[in-house]
Amino acid sequence: MPFPPFAPSAFFDEADIDALATEFSERVRRSPLLRPAMDGLIGNRWEDAEVAMAGFLRATLFLEQRPEVDGDWLARSVRLLDGEAIDQLADILLDCALVALPLHSAAVVAEISEQLARLLKGVVSEDGVAQQRLLLRARTRLMAGALMNRF
Numbered sequence: 001m002p003f004p005p006f007a008p009s010a011f012f013d014e015a016d017i018d019a020l021a022t023e024f025s026e027r028v029r030r031s032p033l034l035r036p037a038m039d040g041l042i043g044n045r046w047e048d049a050e051v052a053m054a055g056f057l058r059a060t061l062f063l064e065q066r067p068e069v070d071g072d073w074l075a076r077s078v079r080l081l082d083g084e085a086i087d088q089l090a091d092i093l094l095d096c097a098l099v100a101l102p103l104h105s106a107a108v109v110a111e112i113s114e115q116l117a118r119l120l121k122g123v124v125s126e127d128g129v130a131q132q133r134l135l136l137r138a139r140t141r142l143m144a145g146a147l148m149n150r151f
Contacts, residue, residue, distance in 0.1 A: 012061060012105055020100040020109065021054040027092045034088060037080040041073065060112055060147050069142045078135055083121050090117035115147050 025046050028034050042049045052068070059067035081089075093113040097106035119141065123134040141147065 011102065014058075016101050016105070017054050017057050017061075018050075020096055021050040021057070023096040023100055024053065024093055025050045027096060028089065031088065031092070034085055034092075037085055040080050041076055057109070057112070059145060061108065063145055066145050067142055067147075069139050071139050074139055074142075075135060078120070078123050078131070081120070081124060083124055086117050086120050086124065090114060112147060116142075119147070 028038055029046065056067045056069075059065050090113045094106075094110050097109035097113070100106075101109060119138050123131060123138050126134055
């Protein structure tokens with residue numbers, strides 16, 4: 001039953017994070033806008049994606065380890081997703097957090113969702129060399145666990 005170091009009033013149970021990842025996966029699979037891109041990114045490995053998402057959230061929330069970020073997967077994400085899809089993913093994550101977590105914990109996940117969406121939309125909005133630079137910067141930031149750090 002860890003507590004995030006940056007929000008001591010927010011409590012996360014391991015099972016809550018797993019439930020959040022599962023609910024998110026279910027809702028994304030049902031989305032007609034997102035399903036084509038997700039088929040290209042995830043294929044039929046949804047369980048692996050849920051485990052990776054839960055691991056990323058734990059690492060980002062608790063800072064006990066650095067998040068694992070697959071650079072190839074991130075690059076494919078940027079190619080397959082547009083700003084609208086990223087916004088929809090963030091909205092789905094917020095809805096799932098409100099269902100799976102207490103309100104104060106859901107707010108912390110909402111902040112992560114917002115920061116991640118902002119980061120990815122910044123990369124998607126560029127092209128060529130500028131996009132590659134932003135993609136590398138985004139991956140570095142994600143791998144450092146600095147998603148919640150705005151500086």
